[in-house]
Amino acid sequence: MAIDLSYPPEVQRLADRTRGFVRDRVLPIEDAHDGDITAAGGDALRKDLQHAAREAGVFTPHAPTEYGGHGLGMVNRAPIFEEAGYSLFGPTALNIAAPDEGNVHMLAHIADPEQKQQFLAPLARGEVRSAFAMTEPAPGAGSDPSALTTRAVRAEGGWRINGHKWFITGADGAGFFIIMARTSGEPGDRGGATMFLAPAETPGIRVGRHIDTLDRSMLGGHCEVFFDDVLVPDSAVLGAVDRGFEYAQVRLGPARMTHVMRWLGAARRGHDVAVARVAERRGFGSRLGDLGMIQQMIADNEIDIAATRALLTRACWELDLGEPAANATSIAKTYAAEAIFRIIDRSMQMCGGLGVSADLPLARLSREVRPFRIYDGPSEVHRWAIAKRAVSAARRAQQDMK
């Protein structure tokens, strides 16, 4: 045991390969369509890019090797996912976009062999997409998951699910859904949820409108989804009944971190675009990049990138140890979401009028990264959780002294 911050050579090589693949094959398509993945081809584009990624040897790095992946743990995913995130379409190309990537992670941990065969295998291979149906409109499960209102009740040979979800990423076109439903207790109770696996064609599942959000690089959109008397067999239960909130934590911690990895790549791209520009443009009798106020923005970006990466490494290392890492992932997610937003915002500012135009990718990136301060837990909810732990620890210490 001793501090070491170096990646294994094979991880470093995979990162380099990913960088080249994204630069040569993915970025040009993103730029040609201003980051609108539907306009760029949607699922057809996805299949083309994933084929290319497979050929380049960079496909599905996080999936277990038995499903064709590279079997990387959280720590080693970071540099790969960051390189993929350098383009908004990169994660889709590598099959590591949300929510599929998190679903692969969770199914690999929780699903039984049949479920792995039916759901995980085709997902890891990129044959289908998936959706994780948890969030509900007010007063249902939002920042506070315990408010869950969707219900699953016992039916012959299985369960009958009714409920209304929204902001379900990737729902339009998903091959199957992981549905979070209440199997006991009442909205507000901290337990009583169960996860169910259901193919998209299951009767009673209806995908509604795409919610029109600032971001538009998520394939399948953020949709409303309705479950009307959806009947699923007992074998659809993922893991055990009533343990859904626990499993959600299994998914959420890592999923927060992979979001950070991808958006960090996007932030680095924004920064690179801005620095390249001010390194050559002139104004006020100077190269712009030599003006103090511009230098301050550049340095603050560098600091924000370094701190995000360092906090991410820490949280991933804890996760790889098998710890829940709730505090470390909350800290890394909160810092990262705000830092990434600042990085893109400063990069726009450095580029002036062009920065807010589609002639550069910065305005596009600004729309994409803003919601991350809200998605996967608003900064305020993470801060509340961090503070609660600190205060509880202080109170325990005071009790001990008495």
Next chain:
Amino acid sequence: MAIDLSYPPEVQRLADRTRGFVRDRVLPIEDAHDGDITAAGGDALRKDLQHAAREAGVFTPHAPTEYGGHGLGMVNRAPIFEEAGYSLFGPTALNIAAPDEGNVHMLAHIADPEQKQQFLAPLARGEVRSAFAMTEPAPGAGSDPSALTTRAVRAEGGWRINGHKWFITGADGAGFFIIMARTSGEPGDRGGATMFLAPAETPGIRVGRHIDTLDRSMLGGHCEVFFDDVLVPDSAVLGAVDRGFEYAQVRLGPARMTHVMRWLGAARRGHDVAVARVAERRGFGSRLGDLGMIQQMIADNEIDIAATRALLTRACWELDLGEPAANATSIAKTYAAEAIFRIIDRSMQMCGGLGVSADLPLARLSREVRPFRIYDGPSEVHRWAIAKRAVSAARRAQQDMK
């Protein structure tokens, strides 16, 4: 002479009337089209709204009374423009949108009687729109206007203009252009510019593409404009030859402040939407608006609104005294652009996922207000100017003591 912060009753009444007009007639149209003015009807919509504004007695409040306006000075424009800005379409409805409003202001100060007749009168009546053609792509006039490269050279009976402009707001569909061109000196020289008035149909004027920017509520877009051997008569000169930079200052100081007024209205709307929501929604066992972190965002919004308004009043008061008010307008513009951005950003954050969706107007507003930290002088350029004055004053004081 004594401090007084009350508006004359007739101004207050006009503000109230404007508030009601915007709420009842304008906001519903904005919301139905997510703030996209072209989608909402473009110039046809403009004419309808302006007709309604005329009937409501709130039309063109800033124009001289002889042109059908209310003849308000800068100080008294503030509450009216703020009410108009409460909707993104409000300024268009009242005929006080950029750039027409600033052009009316400048023409009223500088144009000769014939020019007023030909250009100011129809503009004040809303019969035409206009454009102010100053900004150029790098390495031309941008944040640093002295880099002006567009040239006007003497020709028989007038001038021949050649150049390339961009980010020319409202160019598409404008009835005439005010063209800033260099009549002496070289790019980098601080003098030597002249303003010309030219109908849009003048041969050689060509409006190019709309630059695709974050904002989309400006009628006529932000366009590229090309001047190829545009011939204008001597009577097209606005004011005197070679004094264009001076006149630009006449326009820019007030134009900055009217931008602040309008965007302050937009910020207030965003804040109102968010506060209304957290005042009724519940979560974490409490009304959201009673949670401390939400209260902090609300209070910071209130502080930012109050400070913006107070700095604006100060700068307008100096302008009404006939002063250039360069420092006061730089201070107010810089503070306001950043404060307004923060207000909308916090308002989005308070509303969670819904905040970044088109179900509320906040995401739309966030796109509209971000460029204001760059348009009309980036914050960095204003700070540079403010600091230069302070350092010069300190040096003069040191000289005086020697």
Next chain:
Amino acid sequence: MAIDLSYPPEVQRLADRTRGFVRDRVLPIEDAHDGDITAAGGDALRKDLQHAAREAGVFTPHAPTEYGGHGLGMVNRAPIFEEAGYSLFGPTALNIAAPDEGNVHMLAHIADPEQKQQFLAPLARGEVRSAFAMTEPAPGAGSDPSALTTRAVRAEGGWRINGHKWFITGADGAGFFIIMARTSGEPGDRGGATMFLAPAETPGIRVGRHIDTLDRSMLGGHCEVFFDDVLVPDSAVLGAVDRGFEYAQVRLGPARMTHVMRWLGAARRGHDVAVARVAERRGFGSRLGDLGMIQQMIADNEIDIAATRALLTRACWELDLGEPAANATSIAKTYAAEAIFRIIDRSMQMCGGLGVSADLPLARLSREVRPFRIYDGPSEVHRWAIAKRAVSAARRAQQDMK
């Protein structure tokens, strides 16, 4: 009625006179003793300076003219108090330091003729100092005044007071105390407080230690004070029984604003010192004041000064109209306390190692201004109050629409 931001000529002249007086007579003494008012002479210094101020015609500008003052309202106090605050000892010299200044203000509004004769007159003339005994150690009255635990109970011909106060500014050496004590109800109740006037020599009043705080320019320190069976006659009641909390509001709103005025002067001095220095010092091949990051700090200081002054004017104008101005004073106080802190902090930073040394007044000023973000209501309490009003207003609006 029309917006006017100009001071009456006599106020402007008084401000100019104050500026000269402070520069020539007060600043040299402050600098010679690094702002330590006790080291500089304490009450003896006070008397000397007040004598000089009287001769210079700048003494006690806020007191009613019948007590020898200039009778200025809140709005017109601002420029005078700001000039006085340019030196930490300036307010003492002009007899407008806390808490005397606020006590003069309150006594002028609430005291009966005999009380005015006995307490207000000598205070306005600078013959005595005073203290306002409200704050108590936890769990008593602090940020939340309703927690008041000091009690006054009926006794023969008067009241018997018992309690323990702290952070009582100016207590050591005060000629009399204004004591806030509970005459009905229990700690936590929002009413039931009464104010009493008691000469310092009243049996049972004991001034304890000076609490050692960051600041040290307040004559008489911040002390603990004990009231042990203090007997006062009925004539000691200031105003009416049980209305103490209301009267405290009469005092607190204006007192907050005069704090802002004085500290704004201190902030301006810090800024002036820093700008003078970077205007002449060189480094990195440039005058320091021409480096972009320094320019940014200068500009941000200028913006913070302008915004503080503008918010202050607004709040004072409302107070002069006779309004409670609770929101406007909370906004101005919160913004000002944080802005003034930032101004001094940036000024230190601009001056490097020298900035944190006693060779310049900046380190001294940093210690003095920091507590203002806590004294007179911590920023968090003001923000809470501002937000509560905004949320309540939104709820009322929602009720009205139903």
Next chain:
Amino acid sequence: MAIDLSYPPEVQRLADRTRGFVRDRVLPIEDAHDGDITAAGGDALRKDLQHAAREAGVFTPHAPTEYGGHGLGMVNRAPIFEEAGYSLFGPTALNIAAPDEGNVHMLAHIADPEQKQQFLAPLARGEVRSAFAMTEPAPGAGSDPSALTTRAVRAEGGWRINGHKWFITGADGAGFFIIMARTSGEPGDRGGATMFLAPAETPGIRVGRHIDTLDRSMLGGHCEVFFDDVLVPDSAVLGAVDRGFEYAQVRLGPARMTHVMRWLGAARRGHDVAVARVAERRGFGSRLGDLGMIQQMIADNEIDIAATRALLTRACWELDLGEPAANATSIAKTYAAEAIFRIIDRSMQMCGGLGVSADLPLARLSREVRPFRIYDGPSEVHRWAIAKRAVSAARRAQQDMK
């Protein structure tokens, strides 16, 4: 090679032992003297504490084992130094206070055997203190070391040194000085400096006044030092002639990081004090630590602590690899200095009036940590260096593409 963030067990044990030692033996003395090391006993206190540290097995952890130390590299110093820094007197107790700790580090790397015997050995054993004489008053070497004006010129059998230094930490009472003097070139040149070792009793060395700064926990103060015809032999040259600036870098990178380690301990203490307090105090009908605005401050402190530690680990790891790590140490130092300041500032704010008093250690800590944003390179200079590297890299990349 693989990411690992765990410390070796012996390092962890040393950290635990240090924690206990500081809590039981050092903190009580600091608190009894409000952090004033001279008042607490100065060098006599130092000797007592160092004796106790030796007995506790925690003395001089960074020194080579042949000089009685634990021989820890940079990465492993971090947790030990952080524990020591939990008290302002802790680093003195462990013999790892500035500047001795950095001087031990540099002498171990550069000194020849005789110099090690004469200077390093007694320093590592705590028998003497030392000073590093580099900084000069304007226009000499400050943030910009190349401005060095102190000169050493050839003399018979050695060198004659003349110059004026200031902000020389620990000079009063130091046993010897490491003197940075110009041996070739002119002020402004980037090379030409040499380091000399000189016992304090060398004729011509005179320690002047202590510069009165915000901080007061540094034994021997921050002094002015005068060198008047100081004659030193050739053997006094540390390393090679004219390579002083290079050696300064050897010292500065690690010295910045050990400053961060120590101040991080101080920040953690401030945070602990504040959290313990709000975890038990009540107000506004709640435990203070459950109020949202307090929770936000707590969470932001936790984030700042985590990010500082993570950036520090990264920079130390690069240093241990033998890299100059100029960028990583600039990033870590800049972030840390600002974060540590924020942490203490928020901790004060959480504790209200008590927070700015000597009843808690927070006001004391606030005075100590503020200068760190200036000492060891102001944040602005580090940002300038970070940005220059980024812009240069971007320009090289552009050249490569051409």
